[in-house]
Amino acid sequence: MEYTIQKLGQLAGISTRTLRYYDEIGILKPSRINSSGYRIYGQNEVDRLQQILFFRELGVSLESIKEIISASSFDREKVLKEHREKLLEKRKQLDLLIENVEKTISSTEGKIKMTDKEKFEGFKQKMIDDNEKKYGKEIRGKYGDEVVDQSNQKLKNMTQEQYAEMERLSADVIETLKKAFATGDPAEELAQKAADLHRQWLCYSWNSYSKEAHAGVAQMYVDDERFTAYYDAEQPGMAKFLRDAIFIYTGMKK
Amino acid sequence: MEYTIQKLGQLAGISTRTLRYYDEIGILKPSRINSSGYRIYGQNEVDRLQQILFFRELGVSLESIKEIISASSFDREKVLKEHREKLLEKRKQLDLLIENVEKTISSTEGKIKMTDKEKFEGFKQKMIDDNEKKYGKEIRGKYGDEVVDQSNQKLKNMTQEQYAEMERLSADVIETLKKAFATGDPAEELAQKAADLHRQWLCYSWNSYSKEAHAGVAQMYVDDERFTAYYDAEQPGMAKFLRDAIFIYTGMKK
DNA sequence: GTTGACCTTAACGTTACGTAAAGGTTTATA
DNA sequence: TATAAACCTTTACGTAACGTTAAGGTCAAC
Structure with a gap:
């Protein structure tokens, strides 16, 4: 049985280009x-093509296949074993890679968690927990026990992704705030956008939103040095700027 | 601190070519x-280069690194997770490859065993075992019980590698024989080389060599149709040709 | 002023083909 | 019989991430 290049390609399920290439590199030349x-x-x-494709599927390079094909079955076994060693080595490296990627991911998650634990639980939860001592009566008095408890509960139930989204929002608030701060006007569009982002961020831990509560938190940012320090770290005066923007946003400016 | 291209390369442990390439593809441009x-x-x-190299070590493509670098930590995590999926997929394929290579190796080993079981035990052992019925008396009579029994014993004790070596020798005999056959002269150098290879091959199963036994086997190749068929499969007349060559080799030509 | 260490751009080579482009051959059809 | 469709051919660029010359400009030291 004789085959043209396309017929053979169809028979073997490969392209004519591949066959021409195999001819070019001398691994499979036509009979005539x-x-x-x-x-x-x-x-x-x-038959030869069948063998080539077989070894190709094993991931052997054409260079090596060339050797294998024209070797005895004894040498063939040797080459195959060498190839297996290469594959095993490759897998070891891959495993290392995967391990490192996973470490990186979990450290990133850890960072988010850390960010959340520090900036959120160790800062925020502390903000709520801890602030219970300072502002506890005030907040619970102003917004009721339910709001506070629900917030705490909501925090505890957040998923990783929600944390991440919250983290992103938080970063967005800061960034927008920085840009807005440059204008110096808390009534300006960017500052109002920052205030709105801040509201969205708040809603991640609060079940119900109220202008009063929002404004109350804003005031806290100025009154409590820990919050002030957090926002002012980016730019001194930012905590106050945010408060002013939120006051305008909530219509609570006195 | 400012660095020339070589300084930075030394600092980071990469070539200047790499840095120029990174400049070229826009992933790391010099500050000025x-x-x-x-x-x-x-x-x-x-700093940027440090990040690039970090992700590069994770096997991320420069294309993806470009995205990662200019992305938020949130998106970065997403990209990393996608990358992890790719790696896991790659490992799955690798595992499949390794499995197949191993199957192939063991089937090759199996084949050698098979070849040996069929062509050696089922052919040779049968040749001895089975030929005991036909030539048994003759062989045992000619060479003695010990020779025959030792041969059988030696066969059973052969290692995989010895089988393989024997298989290789066997193929070598055929190949040399084919070339020699073209000349048509069993006294010619190549034919004599084939006879010598055949002797080596025999010695794998025989404990002691004798010209008479060798010549006896050679005659069997012609007398017994199973042997004749085996050698003539390559080229009609080859069994006889081999016998003639061996007769000359052993000096047993009458 | 010249040697050596540095820098530059340009361009080819690597693997296993995919994908045109430009043109010749064979077969089927109008 | 003309022509279109379906083949075939060679040539050559593109892929990823650089390594490796090659040809030539710059800088510090002797």
Whole structure:
């Protein structure tokens, strides 16, 4: 049985380009060239191609296949074993890679968690927990026990992704705030956007939003040095600027 | 601190070519170009390069690193997770590859065993075992019980590697024989080499060699149709040709 | 002033093909 | 019989991430 290049390609499920390439690198030459210059393949070439494709599927390079094909079954086994060693080595490296990627991911998550634990639980939860001591009566008095408890509960129930989204919002608030701060006007559009982002951020831990509560928190940012320090770390005066923006946003400016 | 391209390369342990390439693809551009056209890198670039190399070590493509670097930590995590998925997928494929390679190896080993079981035990052992019925008396009569029994014993005690070596020798005999056959002269050098290879091959199963036994086996190749078929499969007339060569080799030509 | 260490851009080579482009051959059809 | 469709051919660029010359400009030291 003789095959043209396309017929053989179809038979083997490979492209004609591949066959021409195999011819070019001398790994599979046609049995003859007809008068029109067409490549004609015979049974031997079909068998050889079968072997080539078999080893190719094992991930052996064409260079190595060339050796394998023209080697005895004894040497073939040797080459295969070498190839196996290479694969095992590759897998070891891959495993290392995966491990490192996972470490990185979990450290990133850890950071988010840390950010959340420090800036959120150790800061925020402390803000609520701890502020219970300072502002506890005040907040609970102003917004009721339910609001505070629900907030605490909501925090505890947040998923990783929600943390992340919250973290993103938080960063967005800071960034927008920084840009807005440059204008110096808390009534300006960017500052109002920051206030709105801050509201969205608040809603991640609060079940119900009220202008009064929002404004109350804003005032806290100025009154409590820990919050002030957090926002002023970016730019001195930012805590106050945020408070002013939120006051305007909530219509609570006195 | 400012760095020339080589300084930065040394600092980071990468080539200047790599840095130029990173400049070219826009992943790390120098902070400025001095009056002589030299690339000058600053602290920002050092930090950025550190990140690039970190992700590069995780096997992330430069294309993806480009995205990661200019993304938020949130998106960064997403990209990393996608990358992890890719790696896991890659490992799955690798595991499949390894499995298949191992299957192939053990099937090759199996084949050698099979070849040996069929062509050696099922052919050879049968040749001895089975031929005991036909030539048994003759062989045992000619060479004695010990020779025959030792041969059988030796066969059973052969290791995988010995089988393989024997298989290789066997193939070598055939190949040399084919070339020699073309000349048509069993006294010719190649034919004699084939006879010598055949002797070596025999010695794998025989404890002691004798010209008479060798010549006896050679005659069997012609007399017994199973052997004749085996050698003639390559080329009709080869069994006889081999016998003639061995007769000459052993000096047993009558 | 010249040697050596540095810098620059340009361009080819690596693997296993995919994808045109430009043109010749064979077969089917109008 | 003309022509279109379906083949075939060679040539050559593109891929990822650089390594490696090559040809030439710059800078500090002797």
